């Protein structure tokens with residue numbers, strides 16, 4: 001594994017210099033004791049901190065017949081019923097594009113293609129997503145004091161998630177069965193920077209079930225059907241200064257895409273005269289909790305807005321329905337029940353070309369996961385620049401210049417080129433080429449366990465087929481039998 005190149009380091013250094021040049025005056029607000037810094041070493045080979053737990057034996061996934069995916073031309077990934085393009089990107093870190101899923105019920109004559117020597121892929125590829133990537137990453141700190149008020153970062157636009165991505169750590173960032181892809185970027189002097197092992201691809205089996213049913217009402221039949229859930233993960237990790245973010249795009253054979261952001265790394269901390277919360281008396285430290293002697297963990301948000309250019313069965317004629325489950329009251333005397341849940345569609349203007357058998361418009365649902373919306377006032381300067389986090393979900397008409405939710409140029413921006421501004425134009429989005437924007441995030445209230453390096457905290461959302469397939473698309477998948485896995489056996493039984 002190669003060390004980071006000199007050109008890459010100079011690119012990062014140049015970026016940090018720009019940040020420093022923005023705030024180049026000195027403010028002295030008095031002295032606080034220098035923290036002891038005891039127990040802050042986190043590197044395994046230099047720390048001396050025995051852990052008191054039973055050892056976990058090394059673990060890995062065995063694939064006796066090798067991986068089930070192909071990578072063509074360095075970036076085109078073919079796995080199970082999915083085909084998509086993955087690439088490293090200077091600003092977004094990793095971009096997934098032209099994702100199609102093969103629908104075995106749309107097979108036409110001669111549509112089978114060979115991807116391995118003995119495996120055929122049946123059915124027609126159907127477009128799901130043209131392009132998806134983290135468009136901006138907003139981290140406002142919640143200390144309005146003179147030394148901290150300006151600390152609100154747009155990490156993708158100001159730093160770039162690509163150059164800040166160090167090579168992944170083999171066997172730890174990704175499992176042994178992972179395949180690695182390098183990133184290639186341009187340095188400020190125009191030379192190429194190669195970032196080795198920046199993205200990994202691997203099949204994940206976490207012991208979960210894809211679908212199952214046992215027939216308890218017909219005991220003589222002994223029907224017990226179950227299928228293991230195996231997924232494909234595309235992962236990159238970036239270290240934007242003190243913080244680390246891992247981005248996963250996980251593809252399931254049932255058509256679902258799960259996007260996960262996992263945050264780890266080091267807190268941005270502030271000195272304080274206090275060593276113990278008792279020293280505070282009736283006061284509360286306004287910046288955040290005391291996490292070590294003389295060290296405060298300043299409260300902040302991590303808000304990551306994804307650009308999701310969904311092209312369900314093609315770029316045009318896409319619409320967005322708001323679906324609300326609502327409680328309904330049963331009229332008195334009509335039923336022993338008093339209430340029930342009814343699903344109501346609020347923007348049901350969709351007439352798609354591709355209709356399913358039952359007449360439902362073919363679609364994908366967004367299933368929110370990690371919800372966090374900025375609590376800053378909309379007229380607060382950081383929030384004007386980070387206005388894309390005013391809403392959890394946005395839908396805009398496709399415009400090729402609207403890729404980055406905080407604007408193309410974010411250094412010292414005033415919020416005049418954000419997703420909020422574009423959305424305020426109020427263009428028609430019905431039966432059109434539209435882009436879905438979703439913000440996930442964390443309100444981070446630090447605690448002692450986050451210090452010196454915080455355990456990973458993850459949040460995710462899902463893009464789930466809804467009436468896209470005619471029925472369960474993985475009903476025909478074969479189960480796994482004992483003879484299929486000749487390599488791995490539990491140690492006790494070998």
Ligand SMILES: [Cu+2]
Pocket residue numbers: 263300301302444
């Ligand atoms: Cu945080």
